[in-house]
Amino acid sequence: MIGACSRCCPAASAGWGRGWAGERGGFFCDLDGDGAPDLALALEWGPIRIFHNENGRLVDRTVQWGLAETRGWWTSIAAGDFDGDGRMDLVAGNRGRNSFYELHQPGPWRIFYGDWNGDGTIELVEAWRNAGQWLPVHSRQWLAVGLPDVQEVFPSHMAYGKATVPDILGVRFPGGGPC
Ligand SMILES: [Ca+2]
Numbered sequence: 505m506i507g508a509c510s511r512c513c514p515a516a517s518a519g520w521g522r523g524w525a526g527e528r529g530g531f532f533c534d535l536d537g538d539g540a541p542d543l544a545l546a547l548e549w550g551p552i553r554i555f556h557n558e559n560g561r562l563v564d565r566t567v568q569w570g571l572a573e574t575r576g577w578w579t580s581i582a583a584g585d586f587d588g589d590g591r592m593d594l595v596a597g598n599r600g601r602n603s604f605y606e607l608h609q610p611g612p613w614r615i616f617y618g619d620w621n622g623d624g625t626i627e628l629v630e631a632w633r634n635a636g637q638w639l640p641v642h643s644r645q646w647l648a649v650g651l652p653d654v655q656e657v658f659p660s661h662m663a664y665g666k667a668t669v670p671d672i673l674g675v676r677f678p679g680g681g682p683c
């Protein structure tokens with residue numbers, strides 16, 4: 505089913521049920537004015553993807569539309585003729601340059617991840633590099649949701665405040681324990 509809406513509408517309301525890895529929003533809209541609704545997707549950890557409607561088949565034309573390099577942390581997307589020129593436009597939301605990560609980032613940022621408890625779900629630890637150390641981005645309480653042992657190993661916020669990511673992950677850290 506492709507875009508069962510007359511002009512522009514959120515993909516979910518048009519019967520889009522397929523989903524896409526990392527999809528955070530989608531919109532059906534006739535972006536090129538050929539009368540057939542096309543699909544634009546906002547992806548977490550990916551570009552804004554454009555799927556052109558070619559005889560009822562959605563074909564990925566992200567590269568041709570010049571959007572392949574728009575990789576980002578996209579969170580939403582909408583379409584409409586925002587400048588009134590008669591052609592459809594897209595607007596997409598991103599974590600942006602005023603996010604927590606951009607404002608407080610002391611150095612390079614990395615995600616360490618793995619199914620460390622073997623339950624089939626990936627756990628992750630976000631880290632910043634500062635003064636030669638990988639330091640956790642999030643608080644002890646936040647991290648303990650996915651890594652309950654954090655509260656046992658670091659029984660106080662003060663202890664946690666001195667911990668590096670290798671301290672927190674131990675042998676789970678790439679290459680082994682604390683360095
Ligand atoms: Ca079209």
Ligand SMILES: [Ca+2]
Pocket residue numbers: 584585586587588589590591592593
């Ligand atoms: Ca326009």
Ligand SMILES: [Ca+2]
Pocket residue numbers: 618619620621622623624625626627
């Ligand atoms: Ca797991």
